[in-house]
Each structure stands twice: as structure tokens, then as C-alpha cells.
Amino acid sequence: MQTYPQPISSKLPNVGTTIFTVMSRLAAEHNAINLSQGFPDFDCAPELRELFCKYINSGLNQYPPMAGIIGLREAIAEKMQSLYGAVYDPEHEITVTPGATYAIFTAVTAFVSPGDEVILFEPAYDSYAPAVEVNGGKPVYVQLRYPDYSIDWEAVKNAITPKTRMMIINTPNNPTASVFSAEDLRMLESVLRDTNIVVASDEVYEHLIYDGHQHQSVARYPGLAERSFVVNSFGKTYAVTGWKMGYALAPKNLMMEFRKVHQFNAFVSNSPVQYAFADYMKNKDAYLSLAAFYQKKRDFFLQGLNGSRFKPLPSRGTFFQNLAYDAISDERDTDLAVRLTKENGIASIPVSVFYREPPPHKVLRFCFAKSDETLARGAEILRKL
Ligand SMILES: Cc1ncc(COP(=O)(O)O)c(C=O)c1O
8 A cells, every 4th residue: 555655735624534424334333223324225116227227228328418418408497397487498507417416516616716605504414515615615604593493594694795605505404304485485585686696506305395395496486596506316306326316407607607617527427327317207206206205204203203202303304304312311412323323223313413513402313215114123222212
């Protein structure tokens, strides 16, 4: 093994191995039920696998167009129109990307220069702040209000300065499982009016929304759509996180800058996967049925927790259920998550890791995108604590 002989001045000095890797590794070592990382433990639809194989076998294995194959971009445009009444031009306003995280990173890289400020809501998905920092930007945090994780709009207004270049939002929200309301989106529209702030709206859980709530895409609001990247993930929607495929939508002049960065980074996204999704998206039921499917899983997990000392916080969207453990332990959530994995055989994610300076809340995040058998076994362990 060789070692670089000079000192390294890291561009991300505070970034280590993510908690997801740490917890999944620990879960495997201790043979624990893994409700930590956010991905399904069941396979995707067989038709989708067959389509992928079909297009590999039919030789569509070379570089596709930089923005994605047109059939897929058209299918995305049609879906945005039918769900949100939003018109996106497949030619200029839609780009297929290797995942949603990549799309957010690309949008940030295209618009954030050294010294620019980017507003993030805390707790925040862990890729946002490093994407800002590696581009020389400064994350400015607005904390969601515990325990309902609602938005303090006065705090948002106060966070905006002449240096604010961007805002990253995420609804339905990881890790809080909260969702933005129509009123939130109207507030956002009004707060951003007359600013030059670009929004990156991470909507990867758009279909995972429960109890009759409606997904509030920025695409529904003209005053937001005109300044926003809508970012989405095929991986989350179709239970194929390992295929790493997503997309971004934005007005042409924003998308032009995005594509300048994309074409010199990944340049294209996996070709046969795109053909497979272009066909599979015709089956609207595959995504329209997801809310009922995951709500059932959430309710099954919650039912299993009946009588537990864990207190469930509302899960209105995503495939996460947060549980407050004030009644069980005084430990820090990071310590408890490790102890439960080692001693009780169940892995979760401590919500404090999604904060830069964690508040003293006692909350663990559990992923319910798992088989009923796994959820039943997990709930049984938790009920006894
Ligand atoms: C809020 C959020 N955005 C993006 C992603 C990742 O999406 P992708 O795998 O398509 O990059 C995740 C995955 O956990 C997520 O929770």
C-alpha cells in the first residue's frame, strides 16, 4: 500500500463515514434486524427487471443522449402534467441523471459560488451540506420545529440575506417523515418573490404520502416552478435504489446551466435502464398504488408497537417512522442506536446525525420499507424495551 507523502488540505474536513454505512455494518456484524438504511428489503416488480434485461439483450448498451432518451423524458413530462398540471418541455427542461443525489449536487454546483449562502432545513438529508461546502458555499440552517417538524417562516425570512443563492427543500421529508402543506408552499412562494434565490426541491418520496395528504410539488406553484429544480429518484419510487437513476426538471435557462455541469461529469445515465423506465412508466398504477402499499406497512409496524414505551411521531410521508424514547432511556440517540443493535438485535438511525448541532431530542428513525415478517420481528423487540 502506498501513502500520499504530502499534507492533504481536505475540502470536506468534517465528513467521515456516513451513519448509514456504520449502522448497516453494525447490523450485519450483530445479525440485527436492519431498519436503519432507507431502502426496501423486497425486490422490485418482475416486469421492470424483465424490461431491463430485454433492453440489455437488444443491444441498447452504448451512450444514450446527454439529457436522457427522449421517450423517458416525454413520459416524465406527461406524468408532471397529469399529477401537478405542470408543463415541462422534454427537449430543454428535463434531464435524466444517475440518481437524485447527483441531480442535487449538479444543481448546487451549477449555481453556488464561493461565499454564496444556501438555506437548508434541519434535520437535513446528509448530502446537502457537503454539496454546498465542496462548492465553497455556506449552509445556513433553519431548524424545523420539534416535535411536529413544522416550518418557522419567520426564521426562514430572517435567514435570507443578499448572499443567499439557493434553498434546498425536501417534502415528504427525510428524516422527519413530515410533509409541506399547501400553505407552506404558498408561504415559500411569497417569501422568495423578488429574490434571485434558486430552489432545489428534493421530491424523491412524492408518492409515499399518507392519510389523504397531497404531495405539494413546487411544480404546482408557478412562482416556485419558475425558480426551481424538481428532483426525483426512480430508485425510491420503483424499489431499485441500486440502479441509481433519477431526474431533474427546471425552466430552460436554469436547466442549461445544469447540463453544462452534467455533461462534464456523468455526461449520460445508464442506457438500458432508461428504456426500461420509459416503458414501465406507462403503468400509472405502479406509482399511484405506492401510497396505499406503504401506508399499510406503516400501520402494520405501528400496530406491532401497541403497548410499547416508544412514542411514535407522526409519519405523514416517506418510508420512515420516528419513535421518541424519552420514557425508555436518557442515553444520547447515537449511543442508544448502537446499543439496541448490539444488545437487542435491531438497527435504527439516530435522528441527531441529521443536525450540525443536534438538539437534545430523543428520537430514532426506523425504515418500514421491509417485509411484514421483518417489521413484525422488529416491533416485537421494540415492544419489550
Ligand atoms: C431525501 C432524499 N433524497 C435523495 C435520496 C437519494 O436518492 P438517489 O438514490 O436517487 O440518489 C435519498 C435516499 O435516501 C433521500 O432520502
